Amino acid sequence: MRPTIISCFWISVLMTVVPAHAGKGRLLATGGVTNIEGSGGGGITPWASLSSYAEADEWGATLTYSAAGVDDFGLRVQGVSVTYGNRVEVSYARQQFDLDTIGGELEQDIWGAKVRLTGDLIYGDIPQISLGVQHKKNRTFALPQAVGARSDKGTDYYLSAGKAWLHGPFARTWLANITLRATKANQTGLLGFGGDKGNSHELMAEAAVAMFVNRYWVIGTEYRQKPDNLGFAGEHDWHDVFVAWFPNKTMGVVGAYTNLKSIAGLPDQKGWYLSLQVTF
Numbered sequence: 001m002r003p004t005i006i007s008c009f010w011i012s013v014l015m016t017v018v019p020a021h022a023g024k025g026r027l028l029a030t031g032g033v034t035n036i037e038g039s040g041g042g043g044i045t046p047w048a049s050l051s052s053y054a055e056a057d058e059w060g061a062t063l064t065y066s067a068a069g070v071d072d073f074g075l076r077v078q079g080v081s082v083t084y085g086n087r088v089e090v091s092y093a094r095q096q097f098d099l100d101t102i103g104g105e106l107e108q109d110i111w112g113a114k115v116r117l118t119g120d121l122i123y124g125d126i127p128q129i130s131l132g133v134q135h136k137k138n139r140t141f142a143l144p145q146a147v148g149a150r151s152d153k154g155t156d157y158y159l160s161a162g163k164a165w166l167h168g169p170f171a172r173t174w175l176a177n178i179t180l181r182a183t184k185a186n187q188t189g190l191l192g193f194g195g196d197k198g199n200s201h202e203l204m205a206e207a208a209v210a211m212f213v214n215r216y217w218v219i220g221t222e223y224r225q226k227p228d229n230l231g232f233a234g235e236h237d238w239h240d241v242f243v244a245w246f247p248n249k250t251m252g253v254v255g256a257y258t259n260l261k262s263i264a265g266l267p268d269q270k271g272w273y274l275s276l277q278v279t280f
Contacts, residue, residue: 026053026086028215029246030121030164033254034064034277037134037188038079038093039112041160042222043256043273044238045206047177048130048162049121050089050114051081052279053249059084061280070260070271074098081112089114097190101266106190107139119161121175127163134158136189147232147264149192150199156183157201173212175220181206186229187263195229202227210244218244236261240273252277 032049035041040051040062052060059082066077075098081091091112098105112134119126134156138144141152158181168174182201184194194200204227210220224238242256256273263269 026055027122028249029212029218029244029252031060031062031249031252031279033244033252033275034062034066034079034081034091034093036066036068036075036077036093036095037110037112037136038064038077038081038091039114039132039134040081040083040089040091041177042208042210042220043240043242043254043275044222044224044258045177045179045208046114046132046158046160047179047208048116048119048128048160049177050083050086050116050130051091052083054083054086056085058086062277064275064277066273066275068258068271068273070258070263070269072099072101072266072269073263074100087116095188095190102264104143105140106143108189109137109139110189111135119163121162121164122166127161129159129161132158132160136185136193138189138192141192144186144190144192147191148195148230149186150194152192154183154185154189154193156181156185158182158206168211170211175208175210175212177208179206180204183227184229185227186235187226191230191264196231198227198229216246218246220244233265234262242273250279252279 039046041047051062054060064079068075076096079093083089093110095108114132119128121128138152160179162177164175181204204225206224208222228235240256240258244254254275260269
């Protein structure tokens with residue numbers, strides 16, 4: 001995988017510890033990390049939590065660089081998000097997908113927005129519930145079109161509910177999140193949208209469970225259901241097991257084992273995922 005100049009700049013920023021400017025009252029790690037589509041949450045699925053630690057009347061921002069490698073493919077993601085008042089999140093991500101075995105590269109832009117509707121991740125009895133949207137534009141549509149994709153752009157809509165328990169099992173803090181997504185994206189949109197088997201939005205389930213080992217370390221797992229629109233190759237659900245480290249409110253590092261099953265007819269796509277982010 002070839003890092004871009006922007007990627008190298010963001011990595012250098014991530015390695016520099018600077019004071020956090022927002023959300024000093026929110027608990028460490030409650031901003032989560034950034035998923036592969038630029039939204040606040042886990043690695044492969046968005047959560048109800050908003051990125052950064054911004055509270056009422058505060059602005060927050062997050063920069064992230066993520067990379068994943070499986071048997072026949074590699075993924076790089078550069079993303080930025082801005083939040084206000086722990087109420088609204090706006091994000092952008094650029095995905096670059098290397099076809100290591102087949103040859104070539106796919107690219108996609110993702111613009112996202114998320115609004116916290118009600119509840120709180122930590123306080124009160126009502127879980128935090130957020131409504132989100134992700135508009136995706138495939139920048140390299142020749143290959144997706146050749147395998148049957150109907151469109152080079154599409155929009156996902158999702159509703160997420162998340163809750164943390166400060167004194168859960170094993171005297172640890174736990175977090176659970178469930179997301180329902182309406183989508184017609186093939187491989188998150190990297191293979192276009194819709195196909196010969198279907199060209200309408202389908203409701204997909206996504207879920208995550210995480211445990212805080214201590215204040216700074218989190219372990220967990222995620223699951224993401226996927227639509228199956230292309231007849232040339234079946235699409236399968238994804239899951240991962242991750243470890244996250246939050247040394248302070250400025251930095252977050254996530255490593256994961258990923259199982260993406262079959263992609264574009266190539267089976268057993270298992271490998272690693274690494275994400276670095278800095279929060280202001």
